[in-house]
Amino acid sequence: MLLFTGGTVYRDGRFEEEALAVDGENVTACPARTDGVSVIRVPGCLIVPGFTDVHVHLRQPGFAYKETIYSGTSAAAAGGYTTVCSMPNLNPVPDTPEHLRVQLDLIRRDAVIRVRPYGSITRGEQGAELSDFETLAPYVAGFSDDGRGVQSRDVMRAAMERAKGVGKPIVAHCEDESLLRKDWAVHDGAYAARNGLPGNPSESEWKQVERDLELVRDTGCQYHVCHVSTKESVSLIRAAKRDGLPVSCETAPHYLALTDEELSDEGRFKMNPPIRSAADRDALLAGLLDGTVDCIATDHAPHSAAEKSRGLRGSLNGVVGLETAFPVLYTRLVETGLVPLKTLLRALCTRPRELFGFPAVTLTPGSPADFTVLDLNRPHIVNAETFRSLGRATPFDGWGVSAAVAMTLCGGKIVYHHLPDREELP
Numbered sequence: 001m002l003l004f005t006g007g008t009v010y011r012d013g014r015f016e017e018e019a020l021a022v023d024g025e026n027v028t029a030c031p032a033r034t035d036g037v038s039v040i041r042v043p044g045c046l047i048v049p050g051f052t053d054v055h056v057h058l059r060q061p062g063f064a065y066k067e068t069i070y071s072g073t074s075a076a077a078a079g080g081y082t083t084v085c086s087m088p089n090l091n092p093v094p095d096t097p098e099h100l101r102v103q104l105d106l107i108r109r110d111a112v113i114r115v116r117p118y119g120s121i122t123r124g125e126q127g128a129e130l131s132d133f134e135t136l137a138p139y140v141a142g143f144s145d146d147g148r149g150v151q152s153r154d155v156m157r158a159a160m161e162r163a164k165g166v167g168k169p170i171v172a173h174c175e176d177e178s179l180l181r182k183d184w185a186v187h188d189g190a191y192a193a194r195n196g197l198p199g200n201p202s203e204s205e206w207k208q209v210e211r212d213l214e215l216v217r218d219t220g221c222q223y224h225v226c227h228v229s230t231k232e233s234v235s236l237i238r239a240a241k242r243d244g245l246p247v248s249c250e251t252a253p254h255y256l257a258l259t260d261e262e263l264s265d266e267g268r269f270k271m272n273p274p275i276r277s278a279a280d281r282d283a284l285l286a287g288l289l290d291g292t293v294d295c296i297a298t299d300h301a302p303h304s305a306a307e308k309s310r311g312l313r314g315s316l317n318g319v320v321g322l323e324t325a326f327p328v329l330y331t332r333l334v335e336t337g338l339v340p341l342k343t344l345l346r347a348l349c350t351r352p353r354e355l356f357g358f359p360a361v362t363l364t365p366g367s368p369a370d371f372t373v374l375d376l377n378r379p380h381i382v383n384a385e386t387f388r389s390l391g392r393a394t395p396f397d398g399w400g401v402s403a404a405v406a407m408t409l410c411g412g413k414i415v416y417h418h419l420p421d422r423e424e425l426p
Helices: 069-078 097-110 133-139 153-166 190-195 203-219 231-242 253-257 278-290 325-334 341-356
Strands: 002-005 008-011 014-017 020-023 026-028 038-041 045-049 051-056 081-086 114-117 170-172 223-225 247-251 371-375 404-410 413-417
Touching (some): 045 341, 051 341, 069 097, 069 413, 081 341, 081 371, 081 404, 097 133, 153 170, 231 247, 253 325
Parallel strands (some): 008 045, 051 081
Antiparallel strands (some): 002 020
């Protein structure tokens, strides 16, 4: 048995100063005596349900030079995550049970936390023939063609009908390719104009969100929008929720913490969708505060150093985020008074699990012992060279932050710890 003492437990929206006990894979009642109990003191720390990220790229199978199941889930554990959902732009693409099995075997062998894979919406993520929804459904969190928007309205309608039939969400990368220049580098805004760079217009995102919401109205499919980045998307999703549609969305830390005025010509600032304007950032913050934005997902997307070395024009899209999300969000949003801590925890801990039907982590006896110990007073500098992820490209490299993940438990096992005042742990 493990007994955590000296900390504050976040449970059911309340902060309670009490001990927390773990026996095997579950939380249990605190013992009357500590004989034979491993006591772990976490003074001044906050114990919260483990973070859940519904949008990560673990790159394996197919692209292990970018990331592996082991390195990606180790990075997630270091970031306080106990569950992640892995995107399907892999080789093979998980569009059949046989293809999915390759990934599932790797997860069973190498993952240090819980991984819920997505199946692809279309075969090979090519946007035409639908994947095997019915046979994949028992094994996946939902269906996504992340990395590409489904361009055909008819194909998306058919996908929604099939997804509703099997009780799984469509998790949509919204991008109308007809509105994009193939060589776009950044958001079509002030930085693009000032530096003569081809821009990605906001309309490329929100027009497809608008189309899909019309299809949700027709089909009744559960629908989740990936990496929302524009003020128009926030408005459309807010209205859809007000109308009672089964719609949810996520945004990412870089869209909440940065604007296109803060870019530099480095690959670590290149992602899709791009970092947009201050007005977009403010709309995302407002959406987080009023519940329009349900959760914060990192879109952790590692690439090799060479693939991220060609500046904004030539680098591949994608940045890493699992190991920086909480420190950056706490420092930039909570400490500045922009977002209450409870709102941030809802977006990281509880709301993602509710949306995708994952077992609740209540930190009460019988609950899964999937939790994170946060040190809210550990100033440090983000150093990408220390990441457990194979990826190093982050816009937050060199940032000063004031909080850190001290420990992560998944299924009662300590999968990450950094308690400077302890030489060893049980």
